Amino acid sequence: MDTIHIHELRVETRIGFYxxxxxxPQTIELDLELAVASRQAGLSxxxxxxIDYAAVVERVRASLRSTRFMLLERLCEHIADxxxxxxxxxxxxxxxxxxxxxxxxxxxGVTIERGARDDGRGCVG
Numbered sequence: 001m002d003t004i005h006i007h008e009l010r011v012e013t014r015i016g017f018y019x020x021x022x023x024x025p026q027t028i029e030l031d032l033e034l035a036v037a038s039r040q041a042g043l044s045x046x047x048x049x050x051i052d053y054a055a056v057v058e059r060v061r062a063s064l065r066s067t068r069f070m071l072l073e074r075l076c077e078h079i080a081d082x083x084x085x086x087x088x089x090x091x092x093x094x095x096x097x098x099x100x101x102x103x104x105x106x107x108x109g110v111t112i113e114r115g116a117r118d119d120g121r122g123c124v125g
Contacts, residue, residue, distance in 0.1 A: 001091070001118045002039055004051055006032040013064040015075060021101070022068070028075070028096050029107075032056065034083055035091035035117060051087050059086065072096045072110040080114040091115035 009030040016022045034056070040049040063082055069075040076094040083092045097109035 002036040002042065002050075004032075004034045004036060004053055004056075006030070006034075006053055006056060009057060009060065011061050011064045013075070014068040015070070015072070015098070017070050022070075026098060028064070028072075028098060029109075030060070030079070030097075031093075031095040031111075032060070032079070032083070033093040034087065034089040035115070037088070037090050051089060056083065056087060072098065072108075073112070076110050076112045077114075080112060084115055089115065091117045 009032065010027050011030060012025040013028055014022055014025055015028065016026070034051055036050050038049065059082065060079060063078070064075075067078065069078070076096050079094045079096075080092050083089045083094070091113070092115055093111065093113045095109055095111040097107045099107050101108060
């Protein structure tokens, strides 16, 4: 199974457990990994045989502009559902990081995996 990586994608969204956090949009940094069910793109050299990472970035940004979350966990679930549903990725790993939200802490974040890989490292989700 092939894996597409999108690292350090910065997006604006409204997120936060505390009311003061939700007052203004915050920048969230995302790392996305998406399994591609076929190795056909490596053989054909055609974008239609893989997941178009530019389309993924555009869709994630659009979705997060119009959605609000309290927890990073929910934001990650939302993105995982979007990637598995709209892009037919059989397995995804989503990491979301907030910066500068706590004194003395550079970053806080959450990573989830959903779906199943064909290499024996399956994940339920």
